[in-house]
Amino acid sequence: MSAVPPLPIVPLPEEKSAEALRLLEGLDAPALWWLSGYAAALARHHGGATPRPAASPAREAVAQERLTIVYGSQTGNAKRLAEQLARDAEAAGLAVRLVRAGAYPQRELKAERLLVVVISTQGDGDPPDDARGLVEFLAGKRAPQLADLRYAVLALGDSSYPQFCAIGRRVDARLAELGAVRLLDTGEADVDIETVAAPWLARTLELAREALKPVAARSATVTPLRTAAPLAPASEWTRARPFAAALLANQRIVARDGARDVRHVELSLADSGLAYEPGDALGVWPINPPALVAAVLEATGLDGDAPVRHDGRSLGLRDWLARERELTRLARPFVALHAARARSDDLNRLLAPDRREALAALLASRQPIDLLREYPAAWDAEEFVAALRPLAPRLYSIASSRKAVGDEAHLTVGVVDYEAFGARHVGAASQFLARADDDARVPVYVEPNERFRLPADASRDVVMIGPGTGIAPFRGFVQERRETGAAGRNWLLFGNRHFHSEFLYQTEWQDALRDGSLHRLDLAWSRDGARSYVQDRLREHGRELHAWLDGGAHLYVCGDATRMARDVHAALLDAFVAHGGLERERAEERLLQLAEEGRYARDVY
Template identity: 65%
Template sequence: MQTGLASIDSDKLSSLERLADGLGPAELYWIAAWSAARAEQVRHGTVPVQAAKATGERLTILYGSQTGQAKRLATQLSTRAEAAGLAVRLVRADSYPQRDLAKETHLAVVISTQGDAEPPDDARGLVEFILGKRAPKLPGLQYTVLGLGDSSYPQFCAIGRQLDARFAELGASRFAPLGEADVDIDAVAAPWAEHALDQAKKVLGATQPVARVANLQPVPSRVAYTREHPFAASVLDNQAIVARDAGRDIRHVELSLEGSGLSYEPGDAIGVWPENPPALVDQWLTLLKLDGEQPVHHDGRELPLRRWLSHERELTRLSRPLIAAVADASGDEKLAGLLRPDRSASLAALLAEDQPIDLWRRHPAEWAADELVAVLRPQTPRLYSIASSQKAVGDEVHLTVAVVDYEAYGERHWGAASSFIAAAGDDHRVPVFIEENERFRLPKDSARDVIMIGPGTGVAPFRAFVQERRETGAGGRNWLFFGNRHFTRDFLYQIEWQAALRDGSLDRLDLAFSRDGDAKVYVQQRIREQGRDLYAWLQEGAHIYVCGDANFMAKDVHAALLDVAVTHGGLSQEHAREWLSDLLQQGRYARDVY
């Protein structure tokens, strides 16, 4: 074993470790069997020569992913390309050597856009390199880009668009056009992948598929539950963890995974397929004067309108296409004008503050039931950071959910998933799946210190981290920064943190309660106050994690960390930015922001 490993260079070993990370025993046994069969083919010279052997070219597939969707699509494209006989290299953006870009001949990029036109954390360094002055000219490159985004944000698919335009500016040519996928990802991703693969086969000249390994069958696995086929988890516990006068409802929810075969690691998320609140569906039917029992045929299915609205359609998030449709139906030119590039600030405010029903109330028009179903986006799952370690809770998964329920414009508004979860009692089943987050993992070296910054419900994954470190006897220190509005009303998991301080599974706890004093205090201020010790921990090899709001908190925390590096590390602003960027590249600075 040691002799074999010694013959493999460190880059290949790292790639193997990344590929194997998170796989279960059944999948690892299958890979072992496949590798053995492949070795025999190589030994006997029976492995087909791929197109790259003749042309010296391959298809490189790069992905940048925050929630796992870009990785899923890139992996699917890679599998299909290999089956079609293409030489393929699949690489996560932060593992891609930037010097290789100048050598590429055929490149497919699958990348998401986060929040306000931000790249995913694993692609931040590569995106900055490609968009920056050091990027090489690329006259020999043929490329295609698939951008993933959410049209409820004003900068829809901005990173995908920027990369597509930049490659062209650097002299490259497209072998397939830019794809821009909304939350209904596969509606765009599937035809984009089909076209990209067809074009890749033409330009790379593949004619014979790669031979399959004969008589090799995957080891059966109990794990059959996915995003497309979720597990119906029963509710074990569902309780408020804030005071009655907190002004909002935050819940701790425990679900049973017994019999599912699902497993997860601290840092992963759980996907929940929600149902829209019945009262919200009634609002829609009343406002639009439609019959909920009317059958509606759409996309090859026929369902009552009420079922479409309760289970199949997005009712709580605005999007650019929906605004355009309402503007067109109502003839409101002012509303349509919000979609112009010079009105981006007004559009951003509308997308952030209003729900679709608010648009219908202000811009009335007659809608037939089939037209309504066609114009609304499909319902999509919501992701929640898992608040438990499976080593501690077994066949359970715990969530921390802030319930969206508020008054606006004289009407009650709800969130889809949070209201669905809040209403789930002992007799309910919640459709769930596990969404891996390989970029938000505890350090493999358990002796490393960890710093966790999680205000509000952003503390959820750090409950899992502390449980995991306690269960495994990790030797490193644990430091938590937590913030919320009031100490006495919404100090989430207060008793658990105090117990963790007593038993040594939490070494430091810094708190910021913004509404308890005359001046508002947030976690970023505590970071600056404790900057000397925080910088020392990081210099000694600590990992730092941030979870929570992407638009404000995460940016403010990032700015505070830069200030810490300048003040206590003696770095210039430019070198502080490089220092944080390097921590990101190393995986020692990880963010789970939304």
């Protein structure tokens, strides 16, 4: 570890500053984070408020000479793009600060002169979890006037939702309302992110270089700033260059006669150098099911062996459809193009601005094969390939701890396979993994999720809420806590449809209860007898839940974002109102505070 830099100006006597430096010397990042949290807790105990110093002239001068990039990311895409822009800007000689939205010092916003925000929209118009505080700050009365700020916003979203890129649009509009000046129009990237993001980032870098050029000419002796948190060295295996992981196990973990198929998949990462922490995700590059490719070719009447040239590459059409194009996710641009070719009034009406909800329902329930069959149209092979979105990797929460399983990564995979609208609907990655045989190699990479980490202080209690396959990361959490001998208690809330057929990892949880690595297990079954869900269990045990959180516990939620996560959030509010004596608005503030402290983390999708 490099030497500790001198302390900035602080309200400490000289001898205390020296002692602080000696204490910090040699500590790694987790220890430093723990120490900072401990010190903050002591300050609150003594009744001290967090200091909010005014921006100094020196700090304002630094802000004028740098590009600040703030990202709000739920699944890692916004983070990846922000890091890419930061690397490119540094390579171009610009001073750069890269900051996660949840860690951005809001009081410094008024000193910024050049700002890029890369932010995604979740579900029906929600910000990423760790960007909620910044978004609310911008919308509130404390947001400063920003007449000296130039900015750009790259918005990420999914056009299958009515509130496509809503958060990015909201941030852009609010910055303009506060007096800031746009460098360029908001970029709005759909799931095929690179189509919009690549040219937008290139143009933003060009404009940033122009904006900082006069400053650079005046400040030739200034050493460019590095990022606030230096970028980790890129792994040899990445999203663009995945590692071919050997399949070690592919086991069904629900009853054979059950309506659903859920798999426990074990992959070898031996000799890859890939590392992960509990809470991270594994990106899987799938191959579309052969039966689906054949159905698409039949519906279009196109020749699968015909060569197709697109984006400077030439492949057979069947290869394009199997490995390069999305066949299981429907997108608005394809609906629009197909509606024009099919001359369908029904589809064209769905594209009207006042039919967003109906269009969202179509995109959520149908796949391209449905449109090809229901609204026949003539397609040219090249134009068909160009109309479909590029195939994207799927992210799975890792269901293991390396301390327990070594150079392996385990996944919990719900296999998507059902009949609807006269077609068999399948999931690209889940079917790919379900079909994998003993000799299979699965293209994978690690997607870190710093927002979803176990507490650095192992004496803290943790509450884990994970219905269905949302249980995955908590298997890794419990393994990790067992292997490290963590002193904190572990409380797991799991729900599914049926006890006898869908109690995922049942024997493991029972063993964990016996050996003391799991201290409490509460279950909910939505199709057995009286229906119950995890949020019902939270309300039933609201007093204990509030006591755990009031005592410093960390809370984690994983699973469905559209219903479960919202219902769980409402149940948490009820617990603070009923057992914490808070008004509803204050309870909302308390949950936001827990999120900003890293004590309320969600991995929802």
